[in-house]
Amino acid sequence: MGEEGGGRSCGTTRELQKLKQQAMEYYRENGVPRRLEELLNSTFYLQPADVYGHLANCFSKLAKPPTICKIVGKDVLDGLGLPTLQVDIFCTIQNFPKNICSVVISTHFEVHENVLPELAEAEEAERASAVSTAVEWVNSTITHELQGMAPSDQAEVDHLLRIFFASKVQEAKERKELENSLEYSAVPTLLPPAPPPPPPPPPTKKRGQKPGRKDTITEKPIAPAEPVEPVLSGSMAIGAVSLAVAKACAMLLNKPLYLNIALLKHNQEQPMLFMPLLMVSLVSCGKSSSGKLNLMKEVICIPHPELTTRQGVEMLMEIQKRINKIIELPSPPKAETKKGHDGSKRGQQQITGKMSHLGCLTINCDTIEQPLLLIQEICANLGLELGTNLHLAINCAGHELMDYSKGKYEVIMGTYKNAVEMVDLYVDLINKYPSIIALIDPFRKEDSEQWDSIYHTLGSRCYIIAGTASKSISKLLEQGNISIPKSNGLIIKHTNQTTMSDLVEITNLIDSKKHITVFGSTEGESSDDSLVDLAVGLGVRFIKLGGLSRGERVTKYNRLLTIEEELVQNGALGFNEERTFFYFNEEAEKAAEALEAAAAREPLAPTFPTQGVEESAEIGASSG
Template sequence: MGDEGGSRRGGITRDLQKLKQQAMAYYQENDVPRKLEELLNSTFYLQPADVYGHLANYFSKLAKPPSICKIVGKPILDGLGLPTLQVEISCIIQNFPKYICSVAIPTHFEIVENALPEVLDAEEAERDQAVNTAVQWINLSITEELWGLVPSNQAEVDHRLRIFFEHKVQEDKERKELERSQEEPVLAPPPVIPPPPPPPPSKKKGQKAGRRDTLLEKPVLPPEPPEPVLHGSMAIGAVSLAVAKASATLASTPLYLTLALLKHDQGIELLLEIQKQVNRAMETLQPPKPETKKGHNGGKRAQPPITGKVSHLGCLTINYDTVEQPLLLIQGICSNLGLELGVNVHLAINCAGHELMDYSKGKYEVMVGTQKSAAEMVELYVDLINKYPFIIALIDPFRKEDSEQWDSLYAALASRCYIIAGAASRSVSKLLEYRNISTLKFHGLIIKHTNQTTMSDLVEITHLLNGKKHLAVFGSTDSESSDDSLVDLAVGLGARFIKLGGLSRGERMTKYNRLLAIEEELVQSGAWGFSEEHNFSFFQEDATATMAEETLGPLDSIFPTEVVEESAKA
């Protein structure tokens, strides 16, 4: 009995010793003695009950979710070496501040090729002011506005950002009114009424009809002034994106999934949408890889050489004598690679109609020395689609001022080709303000995340587009950074396509790599689906109906399962 009692006591002693060692290791690992000492030193004047209450509050905070404690705005350089905005997010996690993530947002400024030096200097000053103002907003005010919020509460974050921006807009309006009131009024001279024009010469009897160019053509409308952008507004969009990314990082989930949950609230519809969108995007990315190995002309001697340069968008600038030559070049390269255009690869043409207009002549200059009227441009696009049916989208075929030609082109091609508005569309904030997508006829819009656009705004605009049965296309701006969040935005919010630019330079390749990473995640999770062939037959009824309507009629759903069913019916 004695030996058994001693053995039992020895076992208890060893167990107690082991527990003491574990407790000591825990205290040392979490630095509990130092924390207790700091608390006791800071509360030496309190009663014991107060000290214990303070300790209870301190340790209770360990169980609280992470909250925003610091937001930092910094100017960085984008892919062109021009200033843009970066935002860093830090959160309180178990009573200690911790850096979470950073994002960069591109500026809204367009890059104009061969611009005059004075134009470049003025734009550089505007860009610097926009970025510096955004940095000030973030570091001086927005951090305080969002301090203590949980990053997963995106709706509240965006609400506060909207309120903050509205106050800034009002301040800017009051400042401009004050400046105008302080200016001395200048009496304008009375208007000079010009004399009436002389009557046209009467046509002599027997005179033959003149040439067609004597017929008066409609005057070309001047370009609409660009939407005013408040300096600093990019801080709103950047902070909203940074908070969304922080929420994803803290939850150890991809950003696209976090955004998708904001829109869909469940994963099944999300995965059905993702598998189609990423699959379609990857199809357009496959050809350039083998192409670069075989040479730009695909080894085909008859193709015109690529003698130009790479533009700021990563696109090859080539010499050509006809509009069809670039298409024939791509067609030859795909043929050499064993790819069939219209089956394996589809093309979208970024027409950039607003950049083609020669205002001195009132016509579009489609090539050097080749001008066409707006009506002639409709015929050109119809001929292209007739010859090359593998072209599935035309982006900005006209200026937004030429609404009559948008209507004509939509009526002619809506059942065969997507008509997409990019520069011809309003900004996201204007679209949401007026709740009217546009009076132009098109299938979809290119959405850009710039300035004051929040994550909630992007969810709302994609819901609006879906409700109108329009396609959402997420696109990068001219001044891109190496941040790849745009891809997660496009996938998570169910964009039909994504427009990133050429396969070159780091600011774009990071986004293409992100697409590949998302594809790999979907394959590993078993969510990767099938490839959808384009079938525009279901647009025909809508194209006819819209001729008598102010807005587009319903298109079939862009979800892949319903598109397959409709294709099977056709």
């Protein structure tokens, strides 16, 4: 038996060697690569399984690079249970189709609470139409346009997506013109059109009316609200496909998405990567809250830049736990009927709250100071100091505060301020709480004079940031102007037709103007965490993800922690002195100095630290 088995073994070895020899001669005659010939020689005495493995690895390197074979769009639900778009990328790899990745893009729609039923139904229908149109685009024209393209060719993919979107915009324009012409032709022409009604007479000025109301006569009328920038139904297909292709490329190259985006931004040169600074929403006291205060849609906390992302998240989690405990406290006994006996201000109701779609508590407050004092007290109990360990930002959401019937901002229920008075309000707020280092959307975008005023007054001491007040990324790139309204920085979001190339271009433009970039999440988020990779890869200064609650937001904070760990382990986490402390706009600082010199008075408050933590401690002490 042994001899017989040995004979079979020798025969098998001879047959294998013969096959190898034939393979070498065949490939030599047909132009075999030198490295393959060396591989065959090196595996001459290996077992068959090992040989086939080596050959498979070699041939996989010689195979055609992966190409896109199919793109699939699906209607899925976001974190609020509302419809949004998912895109799957399939690539041909070694002649076989394979599902590479999926992404979910968030819609641009804001989340409105206490809205009229008819408005809610109209927006629901608009959202459904936007998603279904996007699914149709992806599954028809877009998948055919991108078939056969390499996922690594991001610039060319984005170029084709832009051309496709431009054609859809033109189609929508022509359709609208046709509808208008048909409506015009359907109007009977037997009778001449009725003349327009005469304009209403101008209001008469009553000089003798109530004392103290003279300012209402001389006040400059507010600028009417600009038309809402149109969003073409289905446009989210462009942004979703662009992101999906970038993610597919990263997965095929076995690289994280943030590195792929960074290489795209830096023209394939290996960059040093930085973690964006956190902007975490702690509480919301906007118009959707049950309290009287409308001004603070979000009270945002920013950990000190020298803290790691993990340290910052852990610190803010502890603060949020304390806020939750205060909100959950049982109501005091009803025996005391006199106001103020429960320790609160006269006429002020106890703080209660509910979880917001932003991932933070919506609490009822009656004064501007109340939420700030709440956070200040919690920090003091934890041994933290505002202005030293952490800083604050306020999302004012100015566009939501305007009462157009009165032409004023309703800061607190029943308390109205005109645009000029709002500047004074913000100056007083920063003077009293210098730990506030950013104001987001302090005005409507239409109040350009007040943006200029607050920028030159406070821009050297805190960031004036345009979020909703800014134009869309496509408009900013088209006009090349990011200075309207006047601000220190912009909040950008990945929505609608924004491609990866657009994000690279807009961040380069913002950087060139020495503005800061805040990468923000939308109001209705999905569980897709890709935007965190985008923020890291693009090298933005801040990332604004909402609060530390709700799964669709927490998953993004977890992704931030994972990226930080990867960068530390790989020795790729950069350290830039300019990111250690907050630097405000030099132009605004010079303007503020000029105003102070002209007024011949002392500075209102010390400038935020540019040298060390010691200086920030002095500011934190003054905020107490």
